[in-house]
């Protein structure tokens with residue numbers, strides 16, 4: 214028997230482990246080698262005490278090499294490492310169907326995302342704890358945020374020192390010596406620095422030294438998941454590379470998990486997850502792997518609830534609708550989908566204020582790539598936008614615009630709206646008001662409510678993992694989301710028209726081409742119509758297996774164990790009880806660190 218097939222920590226197998234159909238045995242089997250999955254793979258094999266199998270449906274991300282460079286981000290959509298999901302027609306967005314990108318491969322969404330790294334406000338996590346999740350307050354989780362990361366100054370190489378250093382500040386105490394590398398973009402347009410100033414003054418957002426210390430309100434040049442050679446640091450490049458040669462770790466790509474195996478419930482005991490089945494795509498064989506201790510589900514906000522449901526755990530009617538016999542009924546699985554969305558105002562600008570021309574022809578792209586790979590210079594050294602400002606609205610302002618529901622939902626003492634700057638036309642789709650023209654350069658000022666009250670859900674198309682789940686993001690279902698959207702649109706115009714930013718624009722109305730004069734400054738109905746035509750995801754889907762007390766609609770407990778079964782945890786973005794006031798990559802790394810810490814402690818790993 215090959216060593217990897219018989220690895221375990223010496224624990225005597227329970228009776229049902231003698232099922233001969235398990236040809237491989239490990240202490241832990243992790244379903245999903247994405248952002249959280251590879252953190253777990255690393256941390257659970259660190260001491261050498263446990264054996265781990267991690268199964269990822271997609272390929273090694275290096276099959277799409279562009280994932281490594283900031284400028285290459287534009288080539289990932291629709292590539293081999295994107296699932297290419299589509300949402301259901303969105304009732305509150307004129308029945309539009311939205312593209313929903315999602316990483317598919319080792320590293321998961323951390324290998325295709327926008328490279329922005331944030332943590333959000335301390336109050337977010339204190340609220341998680343107050344909702345019935347002891348151990349998740351800011352003081353508990355801040356050390357985990359720190360320990361997962363390390364940061365290099367923006368000027369840490371001669372090449373990088375040549376770029377603008379304005380607003381590339383950080384507090385060294387907020388970072389540790391962890392595998393995930395953080396740095397700053399190289400190339401910075403003057404317009405980006407001007408956006409910081411304009412947003413600070415027009416939207417009352419303080420310019421801060423760092424946003425990752427628990428104060429999530431402010432603006433500066435964003436920290437990015439990149440090393441100081443400006444290569445992406447995904448969970449594949451960081452946590453996986455550190456652990457890949459450990460003999461107690463087996464990571465397989467191109468190995469989609471098809472189901473979780475449960476032992477029979479005996480004498481009223483809870484069913485126990487004892488392993489998984491998967492397809493080894495290189496051979497075409499179906500395999501079954503035994504998990505002596507636990508199965509850990511880490512497939513993200515869409516496929517984690519899908520795997521629970523297709524394995525027999527979920528809402529009764531939903532399972533029966535597609536012919537699945539329930540093992541355990543929990544009506545909350547796949548529900549409470551919490552997400553942020555974005556919309557933008559686009560303006561025509563002088564070419565130097567934008568990076569549009571970099572991508573406007575193959576010649577220009579080749580020149581930008583050559584500058585990157587030979588000298589680490591030029592626009593390819595920057596993502597299209599990781600300069601984000603986080604605005605907190607006072608209770609008086611929220612009440613004045615009719616958004617009391619935001620206060621009632623507990624969204625206080627934190628950021629309410631994120632303002633983003635893109636040196637390109639973003640979202641990339643034309644609006645009903647304007648389509649980007651080939652010889653023009655654009656910037657986009659973008660708003661994203663951090664306090665969306667709409668909730669969507671994930672349901673099943675059919676009874677298997679090979680059918681994409683039905684994704685209903687349900688943006689703008691709640692009327693207060695429209696109020697916040699319209700209000701933030703007005704701030705966007707103030708930002709764009711601020712002299713610091715308007716100086717780069719071409720044409721009337723600070724260069725605004727979309728929506729332009731068709732939408733009046735105070736015409737709330739027209740503003741909302743524009744928002745609905747332009748909205749796309751901000752890619753922060755979460756909450757579909759949320760961590761809450763069972764009686765309050767939870768799926769996992771504060772140790773991330775699935776209620777009602779043994780041997781099964783979910784560790785990924787689907788457990789977030791309420792979205793943080795920030796892009797959620799940083800919080801997902803933290804969740805995985807916390808999950809690993811709790812698992813190690815429970816199974817007697819030294820030092821935990």
Ligand SMILES: Cc1cc2nc3c(=O)[nH]c(=O)nc-3n(C[C@H](O)[C@H](O)[C@H](O)COP(=O)(O)OP(=O)(O)OC[C@H]3O[C@@H](n4cnc5c(N)ncnc54)[C@H](O)[C@@H]3O)c2cc1C
Nearest residue numbers: 247248249270321322326327328329470513785786796798
């Ligand atoms: C386009 C995009 C841009 C984003 N930009 C940012 C940003 O700039 N900053 C930020 O903070 N956040 C950003 N996010 C959000 C952030 O990246 C994600 O929330 C986070 O990476 C999710 O981590 P996860 O571990 O929960 O899921 P994922 O990282 O998505 O991992 C899930 C993994 O499970 C795998 N999988 C699915 N089904 C199966 C199966 N049956 N068997 C085996 N494996 C399977 C998937 O292929 C994937 O690798 C972005 C997300 C996207 C998609």
